[in-house]
Amino acid sequence: MAVNSRAELRKKAIFFTLSAVLIGSLFMMYFSSQDFLSFRERAERAQVRVTAVNNFAENFEKVYVPRALFALTHKSFDSITEFVVSKKVDEGVDFRIENITAVLEQSIMNGTIRNNLGVDVGLPGMEGLNISTWLDNLTNISQEQMNIIIRYNLTSIRIYQPGAWTVNVSMIMGYNLTSPGVMSIVRPQVQVSTILKLDGVEDPLISIATNRIVVRHINRSGIDLEDQGLTGMQTVIDNGLYIYQNKSAPSFLMRFEGNLSPSACCGIESLVSKEMLDTLQTELGIDPYLDKSYADYQYFADEFDPLFPGMCRRSNKESGGNLYNYTGISDDPEEADPFPFRVDEFHANIIYPYAENEEMDVGCS
Known part of the structure:
Protein backbone atom coordinates (compact mmCIF):
# COMPACT_ATOMS: atom_id res chain seq x y z
CA MET A 1 0.00 0.00 0.00
CA ALA A 2 2.85 2.24 0.85
CA VAL A 3 4.32 1.75 -2.55
CA ASN A 4 0.98 2.38 -4.15
CA SER A 5 0.47 5.40 -1.95
CA ARG A 6 3.83 6.84 -2.91
CA ALA A 7 3.04 6.13 -6.52
CA GLU A 8 -0.30 7.87 -6.19
CA LEU A 9 1.43 10.76 -4.44
CA ARG A 10 3.92 10.95 -7.28
CA LYS A 11 1.03 10.87 -9.75
CA LYS A 12 -0.76 13.58 -7.78
CA ALA A 13 2.44 15.62 -7.60
CA ILE A 14 2.93 15.26 -11.30
CA PHE A 15 -0.74 16.17 -11.81
CA PHE A 16 -0.44 19.23 -9.62
CA THR A 17 2.81 20.16 -11.33
CA LEU A 18 1.26 19.76 -14.75
CA SER A 19 -1.81 21.58 -13.56
CA ALA A 20 0.33 24.35 -12.20
CA VAL A 21 2.24 24.55 -15.46
CA LEU A 22 -1.01 24.50 -17.43
CA ILE A 23 -2.64 27.10 -15.22
CA GLY A 24 0.50 29.19 -15.40
CA SER A 25 0.50 28.85 -19.15
CA LEU A 26 -3.16 29.85 -19.31
CA PHE A 27 -2.44 32.89 -17.16
CA MET A 28 0.47 33.77 -19.41
CA MET A 29 -1.71 33.34 -22.47
CA TYR A 30 -4.44 35.47 -20.87
CA PHE A 31 -2.21 38.31 -19.90
CA SER A 32 -0.39 38.10 -23.22
CA SER A 33 -3.69 38.39 -25.04
CA GLN A 34 -4.67 41.35 -22.82
CA ASP A 35 -1.39 43.06 -23.58
CA PHE A 36 -2.03 42.54 -27.27
CA LEU A 37 -5.54 43.95 -27.08
CA SER A 38 -4.36 46.96 -25.07
CA PHE A 39 -1.65 47.64 -27.60
CA ARG A 40 -4.16 47.41 -30.41
CA GLU A 41 -6.58 49.66 -28.59
CA ARG A 42 -3.82 52.11 -27.85
CA ALA A 43 -2.77 52.04 -31.49
CA GLU A 44 -6.33 52.65 -32.59
CA ARG A 45 -6.74 55.45 -30.10
CA ALA A 46 -3.42 56.97 -31.15
CA LEU A 198 -19.37 94.27 -50.08
CA ASP A 199 -23.11 93.83 -50.52
CA GLY A 200 -24.72 95.16 -47.35
CA VAL A 201 -21.58 96.94 -46.11
CA GLU A 202 -21.96 100.59 -45.05
CA ASP A 203 -20.62 103.12 -47.54
CA PRO A 204 -17.99 105.06 -45.55
CA LEU A 205 -17.97 108.07 -47.89
CA ILE A 206 -21.63 108.94 -47.33
CA SER A 207 -21.56 108.11 -43.61
CA ILE A 208 -18.48 110.24 -42.95
CA ALA A 209 -19.70 113.12 -45.14
CA THR A 210 -23.08 113.27 -43.37
CA ASN A 211 -21.88 112.33 -39.85
CA ARG A 212 -24.00 109.21 -40.23
CA ILE A 213 -27.18 111.26 -40.56
CA VAL A 214 -27.54 109.35 -43.80
CA VAL A 215 -26.33 105.77 -43.88
CA ARG A 216 -26.35 103.93 -47.17
CA HIS A 217 -25.34 100.29 -47.52
CA ILE A 218 -23.83 99.02 -50.72
CA ASN A 219 -26.52 97.37 -52.81
CA ARG A 220 -25.18 96.18 -56.12
CA SER A 221 -27.39 96.99 -59.08
CA GLY A 222 -28.46 94.17 -61.31
CA ILE A 223 -30.18 96.52 -63.72
CA ASP A 224 -29.13 96.71 -67.35
CA LEU A 225 -29.16 100.48 -67.66
CA GLU A 226 -28.57 100.45 -71.41
CA ASP A 227 -31.65 98.30 -71.82
CA GLN A 228 -33.93 100.01 -69.29
CA GLY A 229 -32.76 103.57 -69.85
CA LEU A 230 -34.54 106.24 -67.84
CA THR A 231 -36.69 103.72 -65.96
CA GLY A 232 -33.61 101.83 -64.85
CA MET A 233 -31.88 105.04 -63.87
CA GLN A 234 -34.87 106.04 -61.73
CA THR A 235 -34.72 102.65 -60.00
CA VAL A 236 -31.01 103.13 -59.27
CA ILE A 237 -31.75 106.51 -57.69
CA ASP A 238 -34.81 105.47 -55.69
CA ASN A 239 -33.25 102.30 -54.28
CA GLY A 240 -29.76 103.63 -53.63
CA LEU A 241 -28.22 101.06 -55.95
CA TYR A 242 -24.52 101.01 -56.82
CA ILE A 243 -23.09 100.51 -60.27
CA TYR A 244 -19.60 99.55 -61.39
CA GLN A 245 -18.09 102.73 -62.76
CA ASN A 246 -14.36 102.59 -63.43
CA LYS A 247 -14.06 105.69 -65.60
CA SER A 248 -14.23 108.30 -62.86
CA ALA A 249 -15.48 106.78 -59.57
CA PRO A 250 -13.41 105.73 -56.54
CA SER A 251 -13.33 102.24 -55.04
CA PHE A 252 -14.91 101.20 -51.75
CA LEU A 253 -11.59 101.40 -49.88
CA MET A 254 -10.74 104.78 -51.41
CA ARG A 255 -14.01 106.12 -50.03
CA PHE A 256 -12.66 105.80 -46.47
CA GLU A 257 -9.88 108.22 -47.40
CA GLY A 258 -12.03 110.67 -49.33
CA ASN A 259 -9.78 109.80 -52.25
CA LEU A 260 -12.06 110.63 -55.16
CA SER A 261 -9.70 109.65 -57.95
CA PRO A 262 -10.97 107.06 -60.42
CA SER A 263 -10.25 103.40 -59.73
CA ALA A 264 -9.72 101.45 -62.92
CA CYS A 265 -10.43 98.09 -61.30
CA CYS A 266 -12.94 98.88 -58.62
CA GLY A 267 -14.79 102.17 -59.04
CA ILE A 268 -18.38 102.24 -57.80
CA GLU A 269 -20.99 104.95 -57.46
CA SER A 270 -24.56 105.55 -56.42
CA LEU A 271 -26.77 108.54 -57.15
CA VAL A 272 -28.06 110.97 -54.55
CA SER A 273 -31.78 110.53 -53.97
CA LYS A 274 -34.52 112.93 -52.96
CA GLU A 275 -35.05 110.95 -49.75
CA MET A 276 -31.39 111.41 -48.84
CA LEU A 277 -31.51 115.17 -49.39
CA ASP A 278 -34.81 115.54 -47.53
CA THR A 279 -33.24 113.77 -44.54
CA LEU A 280 -30.28 116.17 -44.56
CA GLN A 281 -32.64 119.12 -44.82
CA THR A 282 -34.73 117.92 -41.87
CA GLU A 283 -31.82 116.98 -39.62
CA LEU A 284 -29.47 119.88 -40.41
CA GLY A 285 -31.92 122.63 -41.36
CA ILE A 286 -30.02 123.40 -44.55
CA ASP A 287 -30.93 123.52 -48.21
CA PRO A 288 -29.17 120.48 -49.69
CA TYR A 289 -30.51 121.02 -53.20
CA LEU A 290 -27.27 122.45 -54.49
CA ASP A 291 -25.93 122.98 -57.97
CA LYS A 292 -23.75 119.90 -57.89
CA SER A 293 -23.51 116.68 -59.77
CA TYR A 294 -25.62 114.12 -57.91
CA ALA A 295 -23.15 111.28 -58.40
CA ASP A 296 -22.51 110.49 -54.73
CA TYR A 297 -18.75 111.09 -54.61
CA GLN A 298 -19.12 114.39 -56.50
CA TYR A 299 -21.99 115.66 -54.39
CA PHE A 300 -20.04 115.07 -51.15
CA ALA A 301 -16.62 115.95 -52.59
CA ASP A 302 -16.13 119.21 -50.71
CA GLU A 303 -16.62 117.40 -47.39
CA PHE A 304 -13.26 115.78 -48.05
CA ASP A 305 -11.44 118.25 -50.28
CA PRO A 306 -12.68 121.86 -50.54
CA LEU A 307 -10.48 122.33 -53.60
CA PHE A 308 -11.88 119.32 -55.40
CA PRO A 309 -13.84 120.58 -58.44
CA GLY A 310 -16.73 118.25 -57.84
CA MET A 311 -19.44 120.80 -58.47
CA CYS A 312 -19.58 120.11 -62.17
CA ARG A 313 -16.80 117.84 -63.29
CA ARG A 314 -14.09 115.38 -62.39
CA SER A 315 -10.64 116.85 -61.77
CA ASN A 316 -9.18 114.63 -64.48
CA LYS A 317 -11.94 115.26 -67.01
CA GLU A 318 -12.09 118.50 -68.96
CA SER A 319 -15.77 118.02 -69.54
CA GLY A 320 -17.06 121.52 -69.24
CA GLY A 321 -18.85 123.45 -66.54
CA ASN A 322 -22.44 122.52 -67.11
CA LEU A 323 -24.88 120.35 -65.22
CA TYR A 324 -27.58 118.32 -66.90
CA ASN A 325 -31.15 117.72 -65.80
CA TYR A 326 -32.99 114.58 -66.90
CA THR A 327 -36.43 114.95 -68.39
CA GLY A 328 -38.69 112.60 -66.46
CA ILE A 329 -36.53 112.57 -63.33
CA SER A 330 -35.62 116.18 -62.61
CA ASP A 331 -39.03 117.54 -63.49
CA ASP A 332 -41.50 114.75 -62.76
CA PRO A 333 -44.89 116.40 -63.48
CA GLU A 334 -46.57 114.19 -60.87
CA GLU A 335 -44.33 115.52 -58.12
CA ALA A 336 -45.63 118.55 -56.23
CA ASP A 337 -42.08 119.05 -54.96
CA PRO A 338 -39.90 118.08 -57.92
CA PHE A 339 -36.46 116.59 -57.46
CA PRO A 340 -33.83 118.70 -59.26
CA PHE A 341 -31.62 115.75 -60.11
CA ARG A 342 -28.58 116.65 -62.20
CA VAL A 343 -25.17 115.29 -63.18
CA ASP A 344 -22.04 116.73 -64.74
CA GLU A 345 -21.37 116.65 -68.45
CA PHE A 346 -19.05 113.66 -68.20
CA HIS A 347 -21.75 111.54 -66.53
CA ALA A 348 -24.41 112.80 -68.91
CA ASN A 349 -22.35 111.99 -71.99
CA ILE A 350 -20.41 108.91 -70.92
CA ILE A 351 -22.01 107.16 -67.93
CA TYR A 352 -25.72 107.82 -68.49
CA PRO A 353 -25.94 108.81 -72.18
CA TYR A 354 -29.09 106.85 -72.89
CA ALA A 355 -31.43 109.12 -70.95
CA GLU A 356 -32.80 112.30 -72.50
CA ASN A 357 -31.24 115.27 -70.75
CA GLU A 358 -31.01 119.00 -71.18
CA GLU A 359 -28.19 121.34 -70.40
CA MET A 360 -28.35 123.70 -67.44
CA ASP A 361 -25.61 126.31 -67.24
CA VAL A 362 -24.69 126.94 -63.61
CA GLY A 363 -21.41 128.74 -64.20
CA CYS A 364 -19.24 126.51 -62.07
CA SER A 365 -16.53 125.64 -64.56
Missing part, protein backbone atom coordinates in the same frame (compact mmCIF):
# COMPACT_ATOMS: atom_id res chain seq x y z
CA GLN A 47 -4.53 56.86 -34.77
CA VAL A 48 -7.80 58.54 -33.85
CA ARG A 49 -5.83 61.15 -31.94
CA VAL A 50 -3.48 61.76 -34.88
CA THR A 51 -6.48 62.17 -37.18
CA ALA A 52 -8.12 64.57 -34.73
CA VAL A 53 -4.99 66.73 -34.51
CA ASN A 54 -4.60 66.76 -38.29
CA ASN A 55 -8.24 67.76 -38.69
CA PHE A 56 -7.83 70.49 -36.10
CA ALA A 57 -4.76 71.83 -37.90
CA GLU A 58 -6.59 71.86 -41.23
CA ASN A 59 -9.60 73.63 -39.71
CA PHE A 60 -7.34 76.05 -37.83
CA GLU A 61 -5.74 77.16 -41.08
CA LYS A 62 -8.71 76.94 -43.45
CA VAL A 63 -11.72 77.69 -41.24
CA TYR A 64 -11.02 79.18 -37.80
CA VAL A 65 -8.46 81.87 -38.69
CA PRO A 66 -10.14 82.90 -41.99
CA ARG A 67 -13.44 83.33 -40.14
CA ALA A 68 -11.72 85.46 -37.53
CA LEU A 69 -10.19 87.65 -40.27
CA PHE A 70 -13.58 87.94 -41.94
CA ALA A 71 -15.38 89.02 -38.75
CA LEU A 72 -12.62 91.40 -37.64
CA THR A 73 -12.46 93.10 -41.04
CA HIS A 74 -16.23 93.62 -41.10
CA LYS A 75 -16.11 95.01 -37.58
CA SER A 76 -13.17 97.25 -38.49
CA PHE A 77 -15.11 98.85 -41.35
CA ASP A 78 -17.81 99.92 -38.92
CA SER A 79 -15.44 100.94 -36.10
CA ILE A 80 -13.20 103.08 -38.33
CA THR A 81 -16.21 104.94 -39.72
CA GLU A 82 -17.56 105.47 -36.20
CA PHE A 83 -14.17 106.76 -35.01
CA VAL A 84 -13.94 109.36 -37.80
CA VAL A 85 -17.54 110.52 -37.29
CA SER A 86 -17.26 110.71 -33.49
CA LYS A 87 -14.05 112.72 -33.75
CA LYS A 88 -15.83 115.27 -35.90
CA VAL A 89 -19.12 115.36 -34.00
CA ASP A 90 -17.94 114.97 -30.39
CA GLU A 91 -14.53 116.65 -30.51
CA GLY A 92 -14.69 118.93 -33.54
CA VAL A 93 -11.62 117.19 -34.95
CA ASP A 94 -11.43 116.69 -38.69
CA PHE A 95 -9.72 113.30 -38.73
CA ARG A 96 -8.58 112.12 -42.14
CA ILE A 97 -7.59 108.60 -43.08
CA GLU A 98 -4.56 108.72 -45.33
CA ASN A 99 -3.93 105.00 -45.84
CA ILE A 100 -6.98 102.82 -45.27
CA THR A 101 -5.17 99.53 -45.82
CA ALA A 102 -2.63 100.38 -43.09
CA VAL A 103 -5.46 101.49 -40.78
CA LEU A 104 -7.37 98.26 -41.38
CA GLU A 105 -4.25 96.17 -40.82
CA GLN A 106 -3.65 97.90 -37.48
CA SER A 107 -7.28 97.47 -36.49
CA ILE A 108 -7.28 93.74 -37.23
CA MET A 109 -3.91 93.19 -35.59
CA ASN A 110 -4.38 95.35 -32.48
CA GLY A 111 -7.90 96.84 -32.43
CA THR A 112 -6.37 100.33 -32.46
CA ILE A 113 -5.93 103.36 -34.70
CA ARG A 114 -3.31 106.13 -34.70
CA ASN A 115 -4.93 109.47 -33.87
CA ASN A 116 -3.98 113.01 -34.93
CA LEU A 117 -1.29 113.14 -32.23
CA GLY A 118 0.38 109.97 -33.44
CA VAL A 119 -0.89 107.96 -30.47
CA ASP A 120 -2.45 104.53 -30.91
CA VAL A 121 -5.91 104.50 -29.33
CA GLY A 122 -8.65 101.91 -29.17
CA LEU A 123 -11.31 101.83 -31.85
CA PRO A 124 -14.94 101.98 -30.70
CA GLY A 125 -16.40 98.50 -30.40
CA MET A 126 -13.00 96.83 -30.86
CA GLU A 127 -12.13 96.47 -27.19
CA GLY A 128 -10.60 93.01 -26.83
CA LEU A 129 -11.25 92.32 -30.50
CA ASN A 130 -8.12 91.67 -32.51
CA ILE A 131 -6.54 88.67 -34.16
CA SER A 132 -4.05 88.05 -31.34
CA THR A 133 -6.75 88.02 -28.66
CA TRP A 134 -8.86 85.71 -30.78
CA LEU A 135 -5.95 83.31 -31.29
CA ASP A 136 -5.11 83.43 -27.57
CA ASN A 137 -8.69 82.49 -26.72
CA LEU A 138 -8.60 79.62 -29.20
CA THR A 139 -5.27 78.49 -27.74
CA ASN A 140 -6.74 78.34 -24.23
CA ILE A 141 -9.85 76.45 -25.35
CA SER A 142 -7.93 73.95 -27.48
CA GLN A 143 -5.53 73.20 -24.62
CA GLU A 144 -8.29 72.81 -22.02
CA GLN A 145 -10.73 70.83 -24.15
CA MET A 146 -8.49 68.91 -26.58
CA ASN A 147 -5.02 69.00 -25.00
CA ILE A 148 -3.70 70.67 -28.14
CA ILE A 149 -1.12 73.39 -27.57
CA ILE A 150 -0.93 76.20 -30.13
CA ARG A 151 2.03 78.51 -30.54
CA TYR A 152 1.84 81.13 -33.27
CA ASN A 153 3.48 84.22 -34.66
CA LEU A 154 1.92 86.84 -36.94
CA THR A 155 4.02 88.42 -39.67
CA SER A 156 1.81 90.68 -41.77
CA ILE A 157 -1.69 91.40 -43.05
CA ARG A 158 -2.50 92.53 -46.58
CA ILE A 159 -5.81 94.06 -47.67
CA TYR A 160 -6.72 94.84 -51.25
CA GLN A 161 -9.58 94.93 -53.73
CA PRO A 162 -9.34 92.55 -56.69
CA GLY A 163 -12.64 93.89 -58.03
CA ALA A 164 -15.37 96.40 -57.34
CA TRP A 165 -17.51 94.22 -55.08
CA THR A 166 -15.03 92.34 -52.90
CA VAL A 167 -12.21 92.96 -50.44
CA ASN A 168 -9.52 90.34 -49.95
CA VAL A 169 -7.67 89.90 -46.65
CA SER A 170 -4.59 87.71 -46.35
CA MET A 171 -2.34 87.14 -43.36
CA ILE A 172 1.12 85.60 -43.21
CA MET A 173 1.62 83.61 -40.01
CA GLY A 174 3.45 80.63 -38.59
CA TYR A 175 2.20 78.13 -36.05
CA ASN A 176 3.04 74.97 -34.13
CA LEU A 177 0.33 72.57 -32.96
CA THR A 178 1.38 69.99 -30.38
CA SER A 179 -0.58 67.13 -28.85
CA PRO A 180 1.71 65.83 -26.05
CA GLY A 181 2.70 62.22 -26.60
CA VAL A 182 1.00 62.08 -29.97
CA MET A 183 2.40 64.47 -32.58
CA SER A 184 3.42 68.00 -33.51
CA ILE A 185 2.61 69.95 -36.64
CA VAL A 186 4.99 72.77 -37.54
CA ARG A 187 4.01 75.32 -40.18
CA PRO A 188 6.68 78.05 -40.16
CA GLN A 189 4.92 80.22 -42.75
CA VAL A 190 1.44 79.99 -44.23
CA GLN A 191 -0.90 82.43 -45.93
CA VAL A 192 -4.42 82.52 -44.54
CA SER A 193 -6.99 84.37 -46.65
CA THR A 194 -10.63 85.39 -46.71
CA ILE A 195 -12.88 87.27 -49.13
CA LEU A 196 -15.51 89.80 -48.08
CA LYS A 197 -18.39 90.63 -50.37
